[in-house]
Amino acid sequence: MTAPAPLDALVIGGGSAGLAAAAWLQRLDVHAAVLESGSSPSGAWPTYYSSLTLFTPARHSSLPGMRFPGPPDHYPSRDAMAAYLRAYAEHLALPVVRHADVIRLQAMNGGFHVTARDGRTWAARTVVAATGTVRRPRRPALPGAEHTGVQTLHARDYRHPEPFAGQRIVVVGAGNSGAQIAAELGRVARVTLASRRPLRLVPQRPLGHDLTDWLTWSGVERVPIGAFGRVPAASPVVAVPGLRAALRRGNPDLRPMFTALTQDGVRWADGTVEPVDTVILATGYGWNGSYLPPAALGPDGEPRQRLGISTALPGLYFVGLPGQRTVASGTVRAAGPDARAVVRHLVRHLETGHAPT
Template sequence: MSLIDIVVVGGGQSGLAAAGALRRAGRRPVILEAGEEPVGSWPRYYDSLTLFSPARYSSLPGLPFEGDPDRYPYRDEVVDYLRRYAATLDADIRTGQRVVEVTADGPRFGVHLADGDVLAARSVVAATGGFGRPHRPSIPGLDRYTGTLLHACDYRNPEPYRGQRVVIVGAGNSAVQIATELAKVARVTLATRAPVRFAPQRPLGRDLHFWYTVTGLDIAPIGRWLRHPPTVPVLDQGPYRAALAAGRPDRRPVFTVVDGNLVTWPGGESESVDAIILATGYRPDVGYLAPLGALDPHGSPRHVRGMSTTHPGLAFVGLEWQSSLNSASLRGVGRDARRVAASLAHVVRSAGQ
């Protein structure tokens, strides 16, 4: 069995950024992507998804977005961009390769694939994001709901819900964007645990990401936020706040119980609901690392700024709040990838490999 220098698990934005940084550091990464092409989860997001950062702030290192740098790219533009980025990498990209388990054999790793193959590697970078592990909140009766129940990862467009009664659970950018879109064709409630927080998309005429850059906020270490990250406000140029103010959608506290297709609101009122969409975020999809003991009891990585605290040759790229508020974004993942590549190089030198 030949020894691979470093395996990058995942060929989306995080894996591609990691591979680029590793190549620049003189490493020879092999990217293992479960899908048919190295674009990650982007083709599976909802049709109308629009980035909340302009093109000039939404690129990976070494390849700017084409076109107007101040526009907000759509989902399909991101997919095309990642295809171009992958084509520029001098890396071994293997698609249709799903990793099911990573084990340790002394200082080396065994990377087990769904087809039964096992690859040996000096180092592993887990860059699989969270799309494959959607978070579903615990609400009494939700698992027995008889209407249409789905997570935002399975939502595509409003047509299947035309004329229906729909509840969206969540208060983030995706929740508000989906709820506002659906409210044009359905009766929609945005159910949240607290009032929705908004931040202006373009304060003083410049996009918020410009201000993040000039103030250094987007690269500031997050310290204690790593354990208790703050809620990120919804970025808005006005339409979303106006839609909520007009009651399209309306907002209510999260329902307390589900019985069949009935939801009960905190005030005691019950009503029939056709569909519930959970826009409740994601958790790191790294279950394949469980055999290593590299995860905490909740299935999250044990790490400091992307470097495993249990295995010196194991690293992570693309975790939310990995080192800054933009760590899981197109804008921020490149910085974390560079840091991880440098740290892994130090591990290699220390081990004399």
């Protein structure tokens, strides 16, 4: 039996970045498919904590070819974003293959061979990796962790505050997720937000306009990331509604990172020891490229790439990486522009048979 001809492109991952890439491929008549590990093309959104909302208003949260529904000034919820992605894939009739959990990608015969966990395989001339970060939570080594009885979770495992009612909780991390989770837990528990860097708050709507509007009007989000040097290690925290009030009430309170876990709590930097029920690590994620060959990744597990183009394997591309092209890269609002740039390069690669310079 003759094997089917390879696709021109495979997109791995059905979140916002992967669907945006698929939309651009469709516009340019590239024969492609999207491999989504879950039951629907909604990315990682259904796995986030239930109260999560975008920092970006709906008018900046659309993917190419379909406006985000509702008032343009509203901030979409977790569930609204997941529903939008499902509707987007259906509206554009994107070729999504569900339950296709990719475990291996191999460079073969000038193209790629892709294998899913259930044994299905695909061949493609090019691949766009858009698998995001949620499967690779960063868990810093905590002194004393091997002997502690304190429940230690990653923010990925947090859904809503009710199971933590009445507890003493330390949330680790001075980013947006850590601050929001700590403030939400402060309604039902005694919470400290602990970090190695001071919390840096920025207003969500300076002078009555969303922060994203100002970044768009100023042109900052269109400036190539190289113009700013390295991506900052710690981003400012957007002061979403209720966050400043929670901090003023002192729940959560802010403290420098503890020095160690004890048997039943933490040891703070001043030497005091305090009983704690739960530590929640809002310490971010690394990019999920476990299915890629080692040559495609650097020592830190991050892709070897420039502007979303693999510097190790011709024909391999990435979308959805923080710092990929601009300061907005890695966010929903940058998915369309970043995917467009990558797909343009991909099409030239298909036409010439090699990676253009």
